[in-house]
Amino acid sequence: MINIVDGRRTRDFSKNTKVLIDIYRSTTTISIALMNGVSYIIPARSIKDAFSLRKRINNSFISGERYGMRIPGFDYGNSPSEIINLDLSGKIMILTSTNGIKVLFKLLKFPGDIFISSYINFSATVRALTDKDVDIIVSNRPDGTSDEDLIFAELLRKALLNDYYDVNDYIDRTRRCSGSRRLKLMGFEDDIENTLKIDIYNKAIVYRDNKIISL
Ligand SMILES: O=C(O)[C@H](CS(=O)(=O)O)OP(=O)(O)O
Numbered sequence: 001m002i003n004i005v006d007g008r009r010t011r012d013f014s015k016n017t018k019v020l021i022d023i024y025r026s027t028t029t030i031s032i033a034l035m036n037g038v039s040y041i042i043p044a045r046s047i048k049d050a051f052s053l054r055k056r057i058n059n060s061f062i063s064g065e066r067y068g069m070r071i072p073g074f075d076y077g078n079s080p081s082e083i084i085n086l087d088l089s090g091k092i093m094i095l096t097s098t099n100g101i102k103v104l105f106k107l108l109k110f111p112g113d114i115f116i117s118s119y120i121n122f123s124a125t126v127r128a129l130t131d132k133d134v135d136i137i138v139s140n141r142p143d144g145t146s147d148e149d150l151i152f153a154e155l156l157r158k159a160l161l162n163d164y165y166d167v168n169d170y171i172d173r174t175r176r177c178s179g180s181r182r183l184k185l186m187g188f189e190d191d192i193e194n195t196l197k198i199d200i201y202n203k204a205i206v207y208r209d210n211k212i213i214s215l
């Protein structure tokens with residue numbers, strides 16, 4: 001069974017394996033950071049937690065945003081474009097975000113493995129989740145749905161059900177969706193194409209022992 005679940009509004013989650021998606025932008029940022037060599041990523045509940053984690057953890061940096069905007073004093077925002085050309089080998093990323101990381105903390109209260117996916121590691125995620133019952137957790141946004149997440153969730157569901165799909169159709173739909181228009185208006189146009197670089201990372205990503213890691 002493959003279910004698409006609203007991560008923002010759902011209170012009780014199942015015991016199924018879950019895959020968190022937040023295409024714009026935290027699960028894309030996570031995928032690119034691991035592709036570029038971070039040892040692991042620590043999710044932070046709050047801005048305050050992020051600053052105190054950076055103080056305590058050697059070789060760490062903090063990334064994140066609230067309502068899309070980079071937080072003063074952070075090393076980076078939540079922009080894939082900021083980090084896609086960086087060598088982050090051996091560093092530890094601390095990440096806080098408005099939707100995706102917030103939903104991740106909700107999921108931690110429930111049993112079941114948690115994977116993290118985006119276009120960046122799409123096929124690796126499909127390989128890792130084949131033949132499992134999966135809840136695809138759509139991060140959405142406080143003021144409603146994120147159509148970019150819903151489009152990717154549909155693609156991932158078709159792939160896991162072994163249905164026919166044309167990945168370029170989904171990429172094009174994402175490029176033309178309201179979430180992309182919103183990102184452009186916010187001045188993050190480069191993040192759109194960097195988000196859509198499908199399968200540039202060939203590893204599945206999971207949350208394990210308080211860390212986000214590649215398998
Ligand atoms: O950083 C982002 O793009 C979003 C915030 S908003 O939806 O643009 O306001 O955060 P995320 O947690 O990546 O959805």
Ligand SMILES: [Mg+2]
Nearest residue numbers: 022024025099
């Ligand atoms: Mg989002």
